[in-house]
Amino acid sequence: MREYYLNSIDYEYYPPEFIQYSIKNLVNNKTFFESDEQASFYKPYLFAHYLGKIKNDIQLNNTIDLYKSGGWLKKEKIATQYLIENVLYKLIYSKEDCTKIRAIVYSGMMEYEILIKTYKSIIKRDIPEFKFEVKDKVVIVNSDELLHFIGIESRNTFLNQLDRKNNYQEKIYQIENLISVLARIDYQNGTSFFDKEKLNLTYLKQNITRSIQTENIHPFKIIGAKENFLKYTALHIIDAYKDYSFLYNMMLNKSLIEKIGHKQFIKWLHKNDYIKEKDYEVLISKEQLISLKNSRSEQRLNNFNNIFFPSN
Numbered sequence: 001m002r003e004y005y006l007n008s009i010d011y012e013y014y015p016p017e018f019i020q021y022s023i024k025n026l027v028n029n030k031t032f033f034e035s036d037e038q039a040s041f042y043k044p045y046l047f048a049h050y051l052g053k054i055k056n057d058i059q060l061n062n063t064i065d066l067y068k069s070g071g072w073l074k075k076e077k078i079a080t081q082y083l084i085e086n087v088l089y090k091l092i093y094s095k096e097d098c099t100k101i102r103a104i105v106y107s108g109m110m111e112y113e114i115l116i117k118t119y120k121s122i123i124k125r126d127i128p129e130f131k132f133e134v135k136d137k138v139v140i141v142n143s144d145e146l147l148h149f150i151g152i153e154s155r156n157t158f159l160n161q162l163d164r165k166n167n168y169q170e171k172i173y174q175i176e177n178l179i180s181v182l183a184r185i186d187y188q189n190g191t192s193f194f195d196k197e198k199l200n201l202t203y204l205k206q207n208i209t210r211s212i213q214t215e216n217i218h219p220f221k222i223i224g225a226k227e228n229f230l231k232y233t234a235l236h237i238i239d240a241y242k243d244y245s246f247l248y249n250m251m252l253n254k255s256l257i258e259k260i261g262h263k264q265f266i267k268w269l270h271k272n273d274y275i276k277e278k279d280y281e282v283l284i285s286k287e288q289l290i291s292l293k294n295s296r297s298e299q300r301l302n303n304f305n306n307i308f309f310p311s312n
Contacts (some may be wrong), residue, residue: 052107249292
């Protein structure tokens with residue numbers, strides 16, 4: 001959970017006139033992004049960022065109306081009801097406190113909506129709901145939980161896309177292009193909002209060959225294999241050691257995944273939150289998975305075929 005302490009947020013860097021100018025610049029600038037895909041993510045994300053820095057009630061209401069007209073803040077009424085019941089009429093909060101709290105909550109809500117819209121096509125598991133709570137003068141939102149969840153999925157997809165490029169230079173170009181876009185966004189808006197992401201991308205660029213060759217954290221070879229894998233694990237993992245051994249060997253046997261080592265496969269399960277911590281400890285202590293001959297059973301085989309090859 002991410003905590004925002006009202007008395008610790010530095011609003012001096014975001015005076016009302018600066019926020020108004022920045023939002024206006026984003027609304028009017030039609031040639032700011034390299035592509036519609038980049039604009040559809042980074043532009044709204046900056047809108048959400050500025051929303052969370054507002055402390056003027058009139059400016060906040062106008063900004064919320066603007067964003068709602070663009071199709072954002074779909075659950076604003078639910079959040080407003082909570083704030084009415086728990087914040088807006090409490091003596092502990094000044095009028096400015098109430099405005100700041102509303103701004104932080106709606107900013108978190110918009111970030112959530114942006115992430116869902118951007119990554120829904122690659123996420124097949126149940127997505128955490130947006131949650132928030134106000135305790136005294138601390139606003140708590142679960143945006144970090146969602147970012148962690150989506151970060152795993154999106155990083156897999158990004159690396160997998162890089163791996164499909166024909167050569168090293170194409171991979172480097174794709175990363176450099178994204179870094180350039182983020183740098184120009186910050187420059188034209190006078191922010192350092194994407195500094196951490198630019199740093200992470202730079203590190204990835206410097207280690208791209210090793211990262212792709214050694215991690216290979218998206219091993220699926222054909223479309224639909226990942227979805228079937230997730231369905232199988234949700235329904236049929238009872239004995240983690242035997243069931244994952246069978247699943248690994250069958251997917252390898254049917255050319256559904258790249259050939260990776262047992263320990264690498266186990267670490268991949270753990271890294272991507274596909275396996276419980278206690279099961280990971282059991283598997284990693286074994287070091288080797290069971291062979292297909294010794295893990296196979298009629299029930300496991302039927303379950304596998306029903307999901308991966310339902311027409312057979």
